[in-house]
Amino acid sequence: MYTTFLDRSANVDNVMFFIVGISVFMLVLVTFLMIFFLVKYNRKKNPVAENIEGNLKLEIIWTVIPTILVLAMFYYGWIGFKIMRNPPRDAMPVKVTARMWSWSFAYENGQKSDELNVPLNRPVKLIIISEDVIHSLFIPAFRIKEDAVPGMETYLWFNPDKIGTYDLFCSEYCGVGHHSMISKVNVMSQGDFSRWYAKKEEAAAPKGRDALAIMKKNACLDCHTTDGTVEIGPSFKGIFGKKEKVITNGREREVVVDEEYLKRSLIEPDADVVKGFDAIMPSQKGALTDEEISVIIEYIKDLK
Numbered sequence: 001m002y003t004t005f006l007d008r009s010a011n012v013d014n015v016m017f018f019i020v021g022i023s024v025f026m027l028v029l030v031t032f033l034m035i036f037f038l039v040k041y042n043r044k045k046n047p048v049a050e051n052i053e054g055n056l057k058l059e060i061i062w063t064v065i066p067t068i069l070v071l072a073m074f075y076y077g078w079i080g081f082k083i084m085r086n087p088p089r090d091a092m093p094v095k096v097t098a099r100m101w102s103w104s105f106a107y108e109n110g111q112k113s114d115e116l117n118v119p120l121n122r123p124v125k126l127i128i129i130s131e132d133v134i135h136s137l138f139i140p141a142f143r144i145k146e147d148a149v150p151g152m153e154t155y156l157w158f159n160p161d162k163i164g165t166y167d168l169f170c171s172e173y174c175g176v177g178h179h180s181m182i183s184k185v186n187v188m189s190q191g192d193f194s195r196w197y198a199k200k201e202e203a204a205a206p207k208g209r210d211a212l213a214i215m216k217k218n219a220c221l222d223c224h225t226t227d228g229t230v231e232i233g234p235s236f237k238g239i240f241g242k243k244e245k246v247i248t249n250g251r252e253r254e255v256v257v258d259e260e261y262l263k264r265s266l267i268e269p270d271a272d273v274v275k276g277f278d279a280i281m282p283s284q285k286g287a288l289t290d291e292e293i294s295v296i297i298e299y300i301k302d303l304k
C-alpha cells in the first residue's frame, strides 16, 4: 500500500510546519524570557548581587519537554522518510540521466525524452544516474529531491495525481551551465500518455529531423549560439571553413574548421580546444547517433 501524492506531499508539508512551528515557539519563548529577565534583574533594581540556587523542578521540565519535542520531530520525519524510501511495486520505472547540462529520461519500452512525461495516478519510480559530476534532481511540486551521483544509482518515487506541468530543476551547482538544467514534468491523462508512449521518436527519418531540435535536446545551445554571440563556447555562425587557433596537447596550432574537425569536436571535445575557451564540453559519444552528427554538421555548414 502507498499513500497518494497528496498524502505524501502533505506529509512533507506537515513535518515542515511542525518543526518550523516548534522552532518559532521556542524562539519567541527564549527571546521573551531573555528580555523579561533583563528587566527583572536589572542592576539598578538589585544593587546587591543575590545568589540564586538551582531549581530541580524547572530543570526536569526543561529537559523532559524538549526531549519529547525532538523525539516527536524525529518520529514524524521518520514516518515520511519511510514512505519516500519505499516505492510501490507497481511503480513505473523511468531511468533519469543527469549530465552537464541536461536531463534525459528513458522509459521501459525504449522511449526517450528530455521532459519527464508521466500518466496520471500511476506511481513513478525514478532511477537516477549521473554521467559526470554530482547533480540533484528536484521536483518541488511533488516534494522530492535526490542527488545524481556518478558511479552510483539513486532513486525517488512519487504519485502524479494532478494533470499539469511542473518544474524540474538541478539543485546542486554543477558548473557554468547549471542554470540550464531545467526541465518539466508533464502529468498527462492515461490516454494522452499512452499515445505519446507508443510514438517512437526513432521512427522519424533523421534527415527530416530538425538540427535545432537535436541540438536543443543535447543542450548544445546552452553554450553555443547560432547568431554569432559568443557564450561559453564558440558560436556556430560562420564557423565552417574558418581558420581557428586551437590548443592541441597544450600547444597552439591553426586548423580549418571542416567536417572532420566538427565531428572530432563532438566526440573528443578536449582534443582541439578553440583558443580562449575552457575545455569543459562533455563528449557527445553515445549521446548522438552518426545520423544526428551529420544533421548537425550540415546545419552548421549552412550557417553563414
Ligand SMILES: [Cu+2]
Residues within 6 Å of the ligand: 098, 134, 135, 136, 170, 171, 172, 173, 174, 178, 181
Ligand atoms: Cu546539475
